[in-house]
Amino acid sequence: MLGHDPKAKHDHHDLTIPSACTSCGGDLELRLVPGGSHAYCISCKWLSRPRVTVRNGIMQVAQPLLAEA
Numbered sequence: 001m002l003g004h005d006p007k008a009k010h011d012h013h014d015l016t017i018p019s020a021c022t023s024c025g026g027d028l029e030l031r032l033v034p035g036g037s038h039a040y041c042i043s044c045k046w047l048s049r050p051r052v053t054v055r056n057g058i059m060q061v062a063q064p065l066l067a068e069a
């Protein structure tokens with residue numbers, strides 16, 4: 001055992017977007033993983049899969065709209 005290799009398992013990025021929850025306005029924990037992203041609201045526990053794109057070095061997060069019946 002040589003200890004953990006930071007390159008081996010650290011293939012995701014976590015960040016927090018303040019007041020970004022479209023459901024309650026709470027802080028959103030965003031996890032970027034290869035092939036997608038997951039968002040989790042700290043306040044209301046709402047889970048979503050936003051579409052994250054990076055254009056000219058600016059990250060854009062597109063939240064899927066909640067369906068209205």
Ligand SMILES: [Zn+2]
Pocket residue numbers: 021022023024025026041042043044045046
């Ligand atoms: Zn929320």
